[in-house]
Amino acid sequence: MTSSLKSCGCSGYYTEDFTLLWASVIGHRPESKLKGLVVWVTGASSGIGEELAYQLAKCGSRLILSARREDELNRVKRHCLDYAGLHDEDILVLPLDLLERTSHEEKTKAAIQYFGHIDILINNGGRSQRSLCLETSVDVYQALMELNFLGTVSITKQVLPHMTQRGTGSIVTVSSVVGLAGAPLATGYSASKHALQGFFNSLRTELTDYPNLLISTVCPGPVQSQIVHNAFTEELNKPVAIAGNQEHKMPTSRCVRLMLVGIANNVKEMWIAQQPFLLFYYAWQYTPTFAWFITNMLGRKRVQNFKAGVDADSAYFTKPKTS
Numbered sequence: 001m002t003s004s005l006k007s008c009g010c011s012g013y014y015t016e017d018f019t020l021l022w023a024s025v026i027g028h029r030p031e032s033k034l035k036g037l038v039v040w041v042t043g044a045s046s047g048i049g050e051e052l053a054y055q056l057a058k059c060g061s062r063l064i065l066s067a068r069r070e071d072e073l074n075r076v077k078r079h080c081l082d083y084a085g086l087h088d089e090d091i092l093v094l095p096l097d098l099l100e101r102t103s104h105e106e107k108t109k110a111a112i113q114y115f116g117h118i119d120i121l122i123n124n125g126g127r128s129q130r131s132l133c134l135e136t137s138v139d140v141y142q143a144l145m146e147l148n149f150l151g152t153v154s155i156t157k158q159v160l161p162h163m164t165q166r167g168t169g170s171i172v173t174v175s176s177v178v179g180l181a182g183a184p185l186a187t188g189y190s191a192s193k194h195a196l197q198g199f200f201n202s203l204r205t206e207l208t209d210y211p212n213l214l215i216s217t218v219c220p221g222p223v224q225s226q227i228v229h230n231a232f233t234e235e236l237n238k239p240v241a242i243a244g245n246q247e248h249k250m251p252t253s254r255c256v257r258l259m260l261v262g263i264a265n266n267v268k269e270m271w272i273a274q275q276p277f278l279l280f281y282y283a284w285q286y287t288p289t290f291a292w293f294i295t296n297m298l299g300r301k302r303v304q305n306f307k308a309g310v311d312a313d314s315a316y317f318t319k320p321k322t323s
């Protein structure tokens, strides 16, 4: 009971913007709207994408699972089949590298040939960044834009004509809170998510002749996943030294549930974050100078922790850890 109250936003702490809250309280349930639909999820091998696969499978959606590692995708597929009422043929494992743009046409054709059509594309695959601008190579900025922005645009451009021809479909893109504002240690990541926001906000208004085509952007705050572990640092191929404990972040299942509620109810932009982050989304819109004052205080602490070699992320939630 407690968890269902929390998931509808009635627990006293809200984790979604007012439109999404409205949808989660009185809107359609994902179980009724997404059953049988063909959903293509990129970045399905871990974190948010993996959880999307599990929850969509439970809703009865048919799935196309994409990421680079086929073995990991097969693991996710097996888990989907174990816990949901799907059959082997309901899930296509389609390995894909977002950076290999020349392969995207062929991959899209394979997906359409297998199921006959695609109802929903969820552009989820991507990588973050943990490095100071002063120390970061321009190659890292290029890599972030190639992956998060151009990789996503490339897949979208392959799927979009299929959806406009059918006159229906949804393209859902996982942006971020830093696609709306910014955060220290993530200048390139934030820029790539801002680019996605600009692209999809413009595309949405370009497609008003297609009222049944949903362009949705999802802006989560911190969520439990492998994102810090997989982040870019100041140099290409240099791993993150300390990923830190992710437990203080929003559970992946909660974020994904809200995403599915949003998709089921045609929500065009979703803000999903624990407090106090959600309050910041509003502050940035209504009182930006005040919001930046607070953001800078938190940001300074984050940079100090990073420079001291401790987990930058947990600084907002707990006392800074000592190394």
Ligand SMILES: NC(=O)c1ccc[n+]([C@@H]2O[C@H](COP(=O)([O-])OP(=O)(O)OC[C@H]3O[C@@H](n4cnc5c(N)ncnc54)[C@H](O)[C@@H]3O)[C@@H](O)[C@H]2O)c1
Pocket (backbone or CB within 6 Å): 042, 043, 044, 045, 046, 047, 048, 049, 066, 067, 068, 069, 096, 097, 098, 099, 123, 124, 125, 126, 127, 128, 147, 174, 175, 176, 177, 219, 220, 221, 222, 223, 224, 225, 226, 227, 228, 230
């Ligand atoms: N976790 C968070 O706090 C958070 C917050 C806001 C937005 N996001 C966004 O959510 C999305 C999913 O991230 P996550 O948190 O689950 O992290 P994650 O690292 O656990 O998952 C990222 C997924 O993207 C895939 N990927 C990376 N490079 C790829 C490539 N070249 N080709 C194909 N797939 C590739 C990975 O294999 C993995 O499946 C990302 O777009 C991320 O920017 C995450």
